[in-house]
Amino acid sequence: MAFRSGQHFVQIPGPTNIPERVLRAMDRQIVDHRGPDFARLTLEVLPAMRELVRTERSHVVIYPSSGTGAWEAAMVNLFSPGDAVLLAETGWFSTLWGELAGKLGIAVELARGDWRTGADPDAIGERLAADRAHRIKAVMVVHNETSTGVASRIADVRKAIERANHPALLLVDTVSSLASMDYRHDEWGVDVMVTGSQKGLMLPPGIGFNVVSPKALEASKNAKLPRAYFDWAPIVAANAAGFFPYTPPTNLMFGLREALQMLLREEGLDAVFARHARHGEATRAAVRGWGLEILARDAREYSNTLTAIIVPEGVDSDKVRATILERFDMSLGVGLGKLKGRVFRIGHLGSFNDLMLAGTLCGVQMGLRLSGVDIGDGVGAALDFLCAPAERSQLTPAFA
Ligand SMILES: Cc1ncc(COP(=O)(O)O)c(C=O)c1O
Structure with a gap:
């Protein structure tokens, strides 16, 4: 690998930067995962995780x-073949x-989408009402x-299930939002x-993780898909005393304790969310300043952890990304599936601050210019937003 001076920017939408103190917390000799010290760690981390997810x-x-x-664990615990x-x-x-669900023998019906909008609560409600x-x-x-x-409006999806008076369970993936x-x-x-x-956990x-409601735990008792390693019941039982039926990721759990301390006790969850909202909005200001299009169509559904940007016709987003990596040592997210070559993604999540965002946006702006894309001064627009007094900052209203 060619020598690179300075810091590599990992601005993919995860894995994210790991704070030094989280790295230090994991940098330790192994502990006995069947001993009392480790049990204490488990019994500290599990309630803090519950607090984080608000359960x-x-x-x-x-x-x-x-x-x-x-994902697979949730499937095998809940469902029976067919x-x-x-x-x-x-x-x-x-x-x-x-x-993945299909490979396990589950019959998956799609509520179709256009990959530019979130889950449609009304369409889900109508489908359930017909069932x-x-x-x-x-x-x-x-x-x-x-x-x-x-981002999809989960609270509205739950309301749609209720309006349809349907007993369906609600399963939610928060891999890039938690x-x-x-x-x-x-x-x-x-x-x-x-x-x-x-x-978001910066590890x-x-x-x-699976976060399992009592109703889901009850449903798992009748589920017939084969399960062994992922079976919730023995894990829940062993966790009561701070242990696991398998060797847990011990050093990662020390890192998790440190990350939860930062998120819950020091910055505070509301401040964490506000920081991400502000960086999301600044990034979108940059995209508008460049004169490019945000993939998300509906402002209520903007993600505050990443922004996907459509490149103009005739431009290959993978080439823009390659130029940015080569010239500025920054990794951006690729266009996945049918979005390959059409979009690139800026991750603005995890351990991140204003100057890291400014550097990221500068790298994107320079890379777009070097790639021959005709753009305006998006960085200027983002900096104006970041410098505006908080009361003048027009944040997209958070939705629940
Ligand atoms: C929303 C979402 N779900 C699931 C996954 C799969 O997780 P992993 O790659 O950790 O297996 C990812 C990975 O980026 C993701 O972004």
Whole structure:
């Protein structure tokens, strides 16, 4: 690899930058995961995770896995072969989740989408109302579609399920929204939430989470898909004393404790969400200043953790990204699936501040110019936004 001076910018929408103190917290000798010190750590981390996801009643299950493992865990615990689910097609990651479910023998019905808008609560409600026999066992939604920068309105999806008077469970993926954008597990009536360690939690990849409501735990008792390693029941039982039926990701859990301390006790969740909202808005100001188009169509659905930007006809977004990597040592997110070559994605999540955002946007602006794209001064627009007194900052109203 060629020598590079200075810091590499990882502005993909996760994995994200890891704060030094989280790295330090993990930089330690191994501990006995069946000993009392580790049990104390578990019994500290699990309630803090519950606080983070705003649940009083649900259980947080920790797997040594990536987010994909946590997707599979939710499926095998809840369903029987041939069970029907309704999946909101919001982009690449919702598609992958559906494919995984299909491979496990679940009948996946898509609530079709255009990859520029979020889950449509009305369409979901209508489909459920027509399902008089209650064949559909669950509605599955990716809260923040990492491939498009579109966030779905989970509270509205839950209301639509209620209006249809349908017993379907609600499954939500928060892999790229948790600990960055508002998420309310109990209030929104989510039955299983799936997430991972490597984005808002500012950790390396390696922990997958399920947050399981009592209703979902009950449903899992009758589910017939084969399950072994991912089975919730023995994990929930062992967790009561601070242990696991397998070797847990011990060092990552020390990092998790540190990250939760920062998020919950020092910055505070509301400030974390406001920081991400502000950086999301500044990034969108830059895109408008460049004269380019944000992929997300509806301002109510803007993601505050990443922005996907459409490049003009005739421009290959992969070439722009390659130029930026080569010239400025910055990685940006690729266009996934049918968006390949058409968009690039700027990640503005995790451990991030104004100057990191300004540097990121400068790199994008220079890269676009070097690629021959005719653009305006987006960086200037973003800096104006960041310098505006807080009361004049026009933040897109947060939605629940
Ligand atoms: C929304 C979403 N869901 C699921 C996944 C899959 O997680 P993993 O790559 O950790 O297996 C990702 C990965 O980026 C994601 O963004």
